[in-house]
Amino acid sequence: MEVAAQLNYKPNRFARGLVTGRSNMIGLIVSDVRNPYFAEVARGVEDAAYAAGFDVVLCNSDLDSAKQMRYFNSLTEKRVEGIIMNSATGLTRAEQAYIAGSGVPIVLLSHPVRGMVFSTVTIDNRRGGALAAGCLLAAGHRHMVYFTGPKQHPGFSTRVDGFVKAVRSFGRGAQVTVTHGAQSLEGGYEMAMELLRHPGKITAIATANDTTAFGVMKAAAQLGVKVPEDISIVGFDDVEIAALVHPPLTTVRQPKYEIGSSAVDILLHLFSGKVRAPKHRVLGVELMERLSVQAPSSTSAAFRRKTATPK
């Protein structure tokens, strides 16, 4: 042992893996780790994996199915013992079946997929959407827009649905329009630039994530539209800096770090038991009321007049 240490001996994990079949690695496929939401999830994954003696291989899919499949294959060839993916909704049914049939335990960070043996860690998206709607409704908004992801990636559908249903149920005739676009700063910026030029009766915007909301705020600032006086904004995620932007963003908090660590817990459970039955875990959400939501009222009318004036 002493001489081994002196000789700088390192056990070769290839050789060990070849015989044991174990790699002590798990894969994590997210769309983009630059999104603070995924960074936080990644950290939760990393810490839990580290504690259990696993390393994590990070992959950024950009929601591109070709990339995601290439990563999946690379990970399985490397015999990762489990894979955490933020979503499988961008994949075809055949691709999903291919992944599900690979035998590698999978945990999705989104809703379960019908007929596929994926475990999941989700938040209560319906309630999250409803929370955002309730907050806007309570402030007195009657005409709202919801900015969600592209049509092909219905990852936020329950979130949108919770919002829309809540407005229908408790809105006493209030209106929502759903707009599809990229879930990123640029996406929010573009959707908002489009909307805020001809806002009509719109007094509030809800977004499916905070980063998109920041894009909206950027567009608003650029157009001289005041938040929350002219337009109210509710985000989703409660990213660290949501509390620091101006005005502090009212948003729905989801436990990002716990989502990551729970996903690893499920994987660990799947490893230990011989049962391959998928597990599902849903975590709670919470409304963080800050300063980006306000009653619409007269100010908003002034805003409408202002933006209606042609330059």
Add this chain to the structure above:
Amino acid sequence: MEVAAQLNYKPNRFARGLVTGRSNMIGLIVSDVRNPYFAEVARGVEDAAYAAGFDVVLCNSDLDSAKQMRYFNSLTEKRVEGIIMNSATGLTRAEQAYIAGSGVPIVLLSHPVRGMVFSTVTIDNRRGGALAAGCLLAAGHRHMVYFTGPKQHPGFSTRVDGFVKAVRSFGRGAQVTVTHGAQSLEGGYEMAMELLRHPGKITAIATANDTTAFGVMKAAAQLGVKVPEDISIVGFDDVEIAALVHPPLTTVRQPKYEIGSSAVDILLHLFSGKVRAPKHRVLGVELMERLSVQAPSSTSAAFRRKTATPK
């Protein structure tokens, strides 16, 4: 081939690795991927690695040397072909030598370490510090504080040095105090809470990274200290949301994504050649003037009076 595909055959990378000695993996050790700076670097690493057919194993060290060494050993046992580390300054000389002597190509995302065969990708920290100082000096500040990292981790020393030297050279007697603390939102918050209660003649704060600056802004907001009227702030990094906080943060931009991708380029170069000579690359910085810096003047005096009043 057809039948192989039908049988769902996956080549076993353990077996291949055992004979070729190659893993097609590289390791990335950062202090915390939740820091948007590292998230961006990680993405640069990931993209370049993906393009070259490598996967990346992500490790969060929290600047803790025990963790960092455990990660290093785990990575080398797994025969990663190269390791990118944000810093080796938290390690003892012996630990550094151990890593350098392991034979695994290493790229540091900080300044070179004397006598160690580490490649590096750095930015021109001295110039970055000077840029921040110049901006404050130009606005007329005479009494400044620089918030840098803990004393044990002199990772930002050149940055601080560039700042201090620039003030000495061009400040015509202007003063700088250097304060050490955690480089995080909390760290900035705590250092600022401490300082802003008794600011004395201080009219400006410079930080070694943006996240710390956000902590300062949080403390300022909480204490009713106005930015930039009462106190000016310059950050470092130019993280995406620096432009979105209120007020938009004046900061020194460093090319984060390129730092990551350059580190991979160096690794790739090291793999191909039989030469093990370390390579060094230094990237440029740029001052992003936004709205968090203003001339001190009379407003600042009012601020001093205000905060001097005991509650």
Add this chain to the structure above:
DNA sequence: CTGAAAGCGCTAACAG
């Protein structure tokens, strides 16, 4: 050019 065989560095099973 095609096919057989040695061997990479471990673990696990089995013999002594």
Add this chain to the structure above:
DNA sequence: CTGTTAGCGCTTTCAG
């Protein structure tokens, strides 16, 4: 309980 050996699934070399 200690010591020996087969074999994990590939790549590479060497023989045919």
